Amino acid sequence: MMMALRLKRAGRSVVLFESEDHLGGAWQVETVDGIGPVECACHLLEWYSGGYHLLTELSGVQFSKSNPQPVRVFPDGRVLPYTARSDFPKALYWATRSLAASLVRRALAHPDQHENRDLMLRDSWRHLLFQLRYRISGTFAYDGIQRPAQGYISFTEQLCAQIERSGINVVVSRIDSIDVRANYAALRYAGKVIEATKVYVGESTQIAADGKIEEAASEPEDYFHIVIGLPADKVQLRSDYVHLPEDTLFHRITYVRDCDLDNGTRSTIFLVQLRRAMGEIPDFEMQLSNLLSRCGIARQAHIATVHKEFTKRYMRRRALDTAPLSGPVLHRLRTIGDLARNVLLHARDFQLNERR
Secondary structure, three states, X not given: OHHHHHHHHOOOOOEEEEOOOOOXXXXXXXXXXXXXXXXXXXXOOOXXXXXXXXXXXXXXXXXXEOOOOOEEEXXXXXXXXOOOOOHHHHHHHHHHHHHHHXXXXXXXXXXXXXXXXXXXXXXXXXXXXXXXXXOHHHHHHOOOOEEEOOOHHHHHHHHHHHHHHHOOEEEEOOOOEEEEOOOOEEEEEOOEEEEEOOEEEEOOOEEOOOOEEXXXXXXXXXXXEEEXXXXXXXXXXXXXXXXXXXXOOEEEEEEEEEEEOOOOOEEEEEEEEEOOOHHHOOXXXXXXXXXXXXXXXXXXXXXXXXXXXXXXXXXXXXXXXXXXXXXXXXXXXXXXXXXXXXXXXXXXXXOOOOOO
């Protein structure tokens, strides 16, 4: 959506294809009776040097520092900042190890695997350079994770409103095939054909040799969510993001908002992502109560009310390994994972001029 807006502002004629009946991809809202819309994205945009500034420049959405800051909570009771300066050298270390491992795999690979290993090697090299440029170089400038100033729901809403005002032609249809030529591409959809000089697709889109759009480059994964409410006066911590990296049952808890329910009570709403369906978790209410207490969200957590359970299907990040390279006409945008990271990776693509 941001690339479409950037192209439109540069004076291009833009068509935006959307296979679903809504814009925003994984950044969706779930309607909960008595509560209203609940935003289902991750509620976290990682810190990278210059990332929030570029997001504001591209989207027009202002960002402000999250308060309180996102945290990681471990089963032994440790509570650590989600991001700290000490994490940056560790990220560089793992990026270096990944590059070394890719080099070894490439050297030992069978000739039939060379193309795939080359892609993995290129990705590891780019990841290392990215860590050096956007993490290590800004270590001392790090001042905390930021969020959209008006909340995560408003981020998608503002982008959708800009798309509508801009006059971008939004086509609700699945693309059947993309025939890429030297200077243009022909896109076929719903029995129609449109020609374009530039085509931007998400990284999970897999294009066969004959141009047909196949199933995604990796299988989607189910993510189980519940919307819970706690009496507002019992809540001690309202954090945009509580990550549970070693918990076998729960993945994360995100604060949505405080609201008045239909029964007149004031409630604090949280979105909880599970690692399995709620019905598969034994003693679920007790497990949830212990979790909320351990995270410091509410000491009397047994009063939590589950308002809704739902499942979302998202692409796994491993699709990166098999994504083909972009060419002069076809451009592949990274759309899996952190948004701030992805826009920085494509910063050069966003710097359009008449020659490009």
